[in-house]
Amino acid sequence: MTVRTSAMRRAFRVGSLGFLLAFGTSPLLSSPGMAVDAYPQGVAQPTPTPICTGDECACPGDCDGDGAVGISELIRLVRIALSLDALAVCPVGDTSGDGAVSIGEIIAAVQRSLNGCGGEVPFSGFDPADLTFLASDELDGRDNNTAGSIAAQQYIIDQLRGFAVGLNTAASGDDAFKQTFPLGTNVLAMIPGGDLAEEYVVIGAHYDHFSGCVGVCNGATDNASGVVAVLAVARGLAALPQPPRRSVVLAFWDREEDGLLGSRHYIQNPLVPIADTVAYLNFDIQGANLLPSVRDFSFAVGSETGGAFLSDAVDDAVAAVGLQTLRVSSIFGQARSDYIHFVNARVPTVFFGDSTGPCYHESGDDPEIVDIGKLAMQSEIGFELARYLAQTDERPSFATAPPVVFEDAEHLLEVFDQAVANDLDLFAPADATVVEQFHTDLTAIVAAGPAAFDGPAIGTLLTGVAAAIELLVELPCDGFLEE
């Protein structure tokens, strides 16, 4: 898994800069972590120089909270950039041509400086502080129509305000970011596009979870982590040197846990035309490990709804990042997340998910069990795919496909090969027998080849997966984070 390790380090290094710029609470130094990468072996590193201390460092962006970055605040950001003195410092400029230098443009310039002023801006939107806040006990599960829900909405809007506009043009101020419906509030924003601005790529995750647990159900992987991914993709797109060609809608659904109600309300009351919605990318249950042996696996559900064009685009995004993300047909999402309303509305859709597992709807679904490195990579895959779909000339067309295809069996076998070889002892003996039998069946189905992939084989596949998920959910909640 060396691919993952190096990519993970890269994600952390760049991500931590974004973290410092946006939310740093410790003294900002010329980061020793960055210096290690910047200095060849044997070359002495300069002594880090503090450029701010204490409270001064807590607000490297909008320190006075007036909603804008003033001149003195801007200077502080530039000083941070200049403090990376071992690196080339690239010009900070108005790359979007809107007449002002935004925070996103400054951050992009700092990122380019880390890259020797290279043209390719590294992905940087990922910020683990989003998870810490959204999955904190203080928000009490972000259940709809509660103080915790309102705090989550406000946090999300605060993240978006600097680079996105509210999608609800009938309202103003923060209300423009809200679409209310009975007992719920969707948060909706848009990064306006360029020459294809009348076409839309929608990226969404539900932000609600629920209360009433013994203890607090923080829903860290369900679905604070999906929100983290969407925010990361959004920041990454906003930091591009040019705005994306298509407009990108950022959707944070409420009342998913009550029956996918927020996304249903949106589909019934869309704020941009469904016919002009090029694709929907859904993130639900991210940064979660089903078993120790498959911690480097994830799933991309339903890309066949956009035909080979969308499936190929998923494969390219996955290849660029390196986390094994197996494509499976839409039916394996079991219509259990917001993606299904978009599929039913004939919008090409990909649902990124780690499946329900041992921490599903458990009070142990806390930030501590989230695989942060995995979540960073999933965010980057989302960014790569969103960027491609927002920029490319061609757009996917909705396609109907057989509900289950032979490739599903091949991809699921990859997972069960690992589980049976390494993790059977986690299951009770009777359950282990069930998992082993399914693995045997799956092996036979794949060995028989596509020509023999018929109704009975499909039945075995669907019932076997459903049964295996039930057994996984019964395992003790453990993030399986240890190597």
Ligand SMILES: [Zn+2]
């Ligand atoms: Zn969920």
